[in-house]
Amino acid sequence: MPAFQTSPGTRDILPPESGQFRRLVDVFATLAERAGFGLIIPPMFEDLGVFQRIGEATDIVSKEMYDFVDKGGRHIALRPEQTAGVVRAFVQHRPVLPWKTWYAGPNFRYESAQKGRYRQFDQVGVEALGVDDPYLDVEVITLAWRFFEALGLRQVTLLLNSLGEPDDRARYREALRVYFEGRAGELTEDGRLTLGRNPLRLLDSKREQDLLVVAGAPQLGAFRSQASTDHFATVQAGLRALGVPFVLAPNLVRGLDYYRRTTFELVADALDAAQNAVGGGGRYDGLAEDLGGPSTPGVGFALGVDRTLLACESEGVFAAPASVLDVFVVDTTGGASALTVAERLRTAGIRTDRAFENRSMKSQMRAADRSGAAVAVIIGTNELAAGQLTVRPLRHTGEDALQRTVADHELVDEVRALLSTSYEPLPARQHHS
Ligand code: AMP
Numbered sequence: 001m002p003a004f005q006t007s008p009g010t011r012d013i014l015p016p017e018s019g020q021f022r023r024l025v026d027v028f029a030t031l032a033e034r035a036g037f038g039l040i041i042p043p044m045f046e047d048l049g050v051f052q053r054i055g056e057a058t059d060i061v062s063k064e065m066y067d068f069v070d071k072g073g074r075h076i077a078l079r080p081e082q083t084a085g086v087v088r089a090f091v092q093h094r095p096v097l098p099w100k101t102w103y104a105g106p107n108f109r110y111e112s113a114q115k116g117r118y119r120q121f122d123q124v125g126v127e128a129l130g131v132d133d134p135y136l137d138v139e140v141i142t143l144a145w146r147f148f149e150a151l152g153l154r155q156v157t158l159l160l161n162s163l164g165e166p167d168d169r170a171r172y173r174e175a176l177r178v179y180f181e182g183r184a185g186e187l188t189e190d191g192r193l194t195l196g197r198n199p200l201r202l203l204d205s206k207r208e209q210d211l212l213v214v215a216g217a218p219q220l221g222a223f224r225s226q227a228s229t230d231h232f233a234t235v236q237a238g239l240r241a242l243g244v245p246f247v248l249a250p251n252l253v254r255g256l257d258y259y260r261r262t263t264f265e266l267v268a269d270a271l272d273a274a275q276n277a278v279g280g281g282g283r284y285d286g287l288a289e290d291l292g293g294p295s296t297p298g299v300g301f302a303l304g305v306d307r308t309l310l311a312c313e314s315e316g317v318f319a320a321p322a323s324v325l326d327v328f329v330v331d332t333t334g335g336a337s338a339l340t341v342a343e344r345l346r347t348a349g350i351r352t353d354r355a356f357e358n359r360s361m362k363s364q365m366r367a368a369d370r371s372g373a374a375v376a377v378i379i380g381t382n383e384l385a386a387g388q389l390t391v392r393p394l395r396h397t398g399e400d401a402l403q404r405t406v407a408d409h410e411l412v413d414e415v416r417a418l419l420s421t422s423y424e425p426l427p428a429r430q431h432h433s
Contacts, residue, residue: 167225
């Protein structure tokens with residue numbers, strides 16, 4: 001056992017899985033930028049107060065925050081999510097509205113670690129500030145949906161709800177409080193604690209005993225104002241117009257206190273129920289004001305990268321790249337030729353690695369096979385003397401599998417031609433965690 005290992009709830013993401021991770025972020029970036037969102041890179045830690053604005057009643061603030069006093073005496077916290085930091089940035093910089101940003105990066109929560117639940121986990125997400133238009137909600141939700149589609153996931157369900165305006169929500173919350181207090185004896189101990197903090201949160205309880213009581217609770221629909229009912233109707237019509245399927249989920253309240261009107265969650269049906277939420281979001285208001293800015297509407301979401309990759313594994317889609325290499329250079333003449341040949345191939349955009357330490361031909365060819373490259377470029381004494389190179393397909397079948405000797409200036413074209421012809425892909429590597 002080495003003296004140090006990753007601490008609980010954290011993990012190393014190694015190649016080739018890390019390549020899949022990066023491609024996933026690339027897919028998200030492409031879709032977000034096509035929809036007019038620009039990248040924001042906020043810091044990973046902020047003054048604790050920024051995150052306290054998320055709501056003291058939420059677990060991520062009250063129980064799971066990584067906070068500490070730094071050497072300058074500031075009370076700092078590692079970000080448990082990114083919306084609060086993005087809104088803090090908005091208040092600090094006052095960009096032109098509407099302000100549409102996307103982000104990718106790690107968050108930190110002191111949770112009990114298990115598969116799909118980590119203490120450091122990654123999210124991709126967007127925030128759009130300054131527009132109250134329900135069509136923006138549609139655009140944002142559709143972006144999340146198209147992202148899962150682009151990965152090839154088929155078993156994702158979009159759950160949709162509207163929490164109404166803060167006033168509607170306050171009246172509903174009060175009605176719930178009265179209802180649940182009347183039946184407090186039937187709730188679990190944890191359920192009663194939740195009731196004390198925020199009766200809305202009982203609605204998405206996962207405890208069966210509490211859910212029996214939830215089943216009879218008043219429904220939010222009856223408390224929604226006309227304006228928020230209309231807003232919600234437009235969101236639904238917009239999603240239908242774009243062919244984005246959704247399921248209405250009247251008890252979906254989500255963990256964060258700042259949500260109002262539209263809320264949504266994306267659930268991967270291929271994952272275990274306890275950790276099957278792959279993303280969620282909604283409309284928030286008041287957050288900018290709480291952070292010292294003008295009252296500004298906002299809508300956004302965060303998608304969990306780690307869980308999305310687990311969902312891809314379960315559905316057998318978006319596999320890790322089998323290899324990070326196209327070419328492996330073998331040089332038994334000392335290694336100086338491999339140096340320039342590898343450089344030339346890399347400059348031509350071909351992913352290339354080489355053998356080092358001037359091993360035997362046999363040992364270098366074994367390294368070439370292990371590398372996963374599709375092609376070996378071989379330089380032996382004969383080739384060196386003739387100013388030629390041998391190009392050997394490693395995973396081709398039939399005609400294409402024969403090796404050829406080419407002149408130095410033909411190398412790049414020959415390799416490109418081979419890479420474009422079909423060869424046996426390596427079996428896709430699965431994601432381990
Ligand atoms: P939340 O900010 O809690 O709504 O989280 C948004 C998404 O981030 C969730 O749907 C999960 O996919 C992901 N997520 C949240 N917490 C964790 C965690 N501890 N480990 C892995 N993924 C997480």
